[in-house]
Amino acid sequence: MRQTSEAEYSEFAQSVWPQLYRSAVMIVRDRQLAEDLVQIALVKTYIAWPRLRETGKASAYTRRVMVNVAHDWFRKRSWTHEDTVNTAIDAEAHAGDHAAALVNRVDLADLLRTLPLGQRSVLALRFLDDLSVQETADILNITTGTVKSQTADALAALRTHALVVTEGSHHD
Template identity: 40%
Template sequence: MRAEDETEFREFVQGRWPSLVRTAYLLTGDRHYAEDVAQTALARAYASWHRVRSSDNPDAYLRRILVTSNANRFRKQRPVEFPTETLPDRPHHGEDDPSARLDQRQVLLAALAELPARQRAVVVLRYWEDLSEAEVAATLGCSAGTVKSQASKGLAKLRAHPQLADHTWQTTRPEVLNGRLR
């Protein structure tokens, strides 16, 4: 790769790393896997930088690589997880305690992790990344109708999730609960 391309790629990565890891975290549910998937996506973007750079939307191209890299993670070897029926005991905190928000986030992430991969990808890209249906469809390589149906099914599962239904929500983003999830 030429020196100018190296510099351009480095600047591209620096501006997108936090967002890329956040999206990967929402897809994987694990910080370490998220960083691995983000690094894999960036390695693939580096290898085909001329295509990424010349695309109409390099960010969408990179998100597509990220989603595909996450899906490939399951094709190679399914991660070993040991789910339990109950969560470990936690101390009770008041509603204005910052750890209450952390508990809410963990409940939401656990519910997201239970969605099938396609529904989770649609919900994450559509509602956390705030992409349009057309952008999500382009990222996932499917139709806008598929995005609509997968979003509808995913949101229905989240609404019906017992831990989400019983939780009193505190959020700085009321549209997440009022307009989209609830």
């Protein structure tokens, strides 16, 4: 890679890192794994840089790689099932625990934990990355209708969970 390309890539990587990392943390709920995913995405972008920098599509490409790698990671590890089981166990252990309900109410990460991977990905891209429905659909390789329904389902689930937790915290 030419020296100007190296400098351009370095500037690009530094500029997209914070947003990619924030989205990755929301999607995978693990800071170390999120860092790994962003690094993998940036390495793949580096390899493809000569063709990406000229078309100006590096950001979308990098974001798509990061999301795809995250989804692949979960599929290979079957973490979604494991996490659902742990969440159910935690909920039972803290049933009726007023302090736990208050903590859950203010902790968005706990709310997001209740959502499936696809819904977390849609929320991260739509609301953290401020992407359009079409851009989100393109990155996730799904239809715009699926983006809209997953967004609606995710927000409804978050509202329901927040309402249940809030109502539970008002019992004296």
